[in-house]
Amino acid sequence: MQAPPAPTSRFVVVLDAAHGGDDSGGHSGSWNEKSVTLALSVRLRSLLEARGIAVVTTRESDTTVASEQRIEIADHANAQACLSLHASLSGSGIHLFASSLAPTEPAHFEPWRTAQSASITRSLALAGVLNSALLHAGMAVTLGRMALPVVDSLTCPALAVEVSPDRTSGESPVDSLNDPGYQAHLADALAAALLEWQAEEGHLGAGPS
Numbered sequence: 001m002q003a004p005p006a007p008t009s010r011f012v013v014v015l016d017a018a019h020g021g022d023d024s025g026g027h028s029g030s031w032n033e034k035s036v037t038l039a040l041s042v043r044l045r046s047l048l049e050a051r052g053i054a055v056v057t058t059r060e061s062d063t064t065v066a067s068e069q070r071i072e073i074a075d076h077a078n079a080q081a082c083l084s085l086h087a088s089l090s091g092s093g094i095h096l097f098a099s100s101l102a103p104t105e106p107a108h109f110e111p112w113r114t115a116q117s118a119s120i121t122r123s124l125a126l127a128g129v130l131n132s133a134l135l136h137a138g139m140a141v142t143l144g145r146m147a148l149p150v151v152d153s154l155t156c157p158a159l160a161v162e163v164s165p166d167r168t169s170g171e172s173p174v175d176s177l178n179d180p181g182y183q184a185h186l187a188d189a190l191a192a193a194l195l196e197w198q199a200e201e202g203h204l205g206a207g208p209s
Contacts, residue, residue: 013079015044040183043183044083081194102120113152133192163183
């Protein structure tokens with residue numbers, strides 16, 4: 001895999017709504033993960049595009065997208081950030097996961113399955129920006145690192161963002177995750193974080209091309 005090109009003035013964010021189509025992800029009764037991740041992706045895309053940030057999504061509807069296709073879309077976007085969106089009925093608040101790969105120096109060709117290693121330092125910095133914005137929005141945050149098949153293959157700063165129920169809301173876990181207000185609150189906080197990341201990266205929003 002070829003190493004990512006030098007940064008340009010165009011700031012691009014990739015939103016990867018996990019699961020979809022035949023793959024529902026986690027599910028229970030009236031709740032399924034694929035619907036929550038898509039709803040969050042649509043909300044966040046609208047917020048970012050309204051602020052002049054170019055957004056590339058791996059899916060726009062309830063369709064099946066293979067992991068290899070998600071990786072290809074993200075790596076061809078030459079993005080400055082990629083968020084792989086997930087949801088879970090377990091846990092509480094928002095979980096931010098970076099790859100557990102050890103950092104390496106960028107190379108002309110990055111091995112496919114460990115391409116993220118050249119971006120780990122920036123990914124951890126991105127996690128710090130998201131963590132601050134989410135805490136500022138009053139959301140509980142858990143930080144972690146783990147093997148992430150899609151994220152491990154990405155050449156840009158990348159994180160998995162898993163939304164879990166708001167245990168302080170008094171709602172059931174299913175109702176909390178399906179709550180449009182909760183989803184909107186999270187999308188607002190993530191948009192604020194990505195705007196800050198854009199400023200730190202020194203890019204100008206150029207809008208979608």
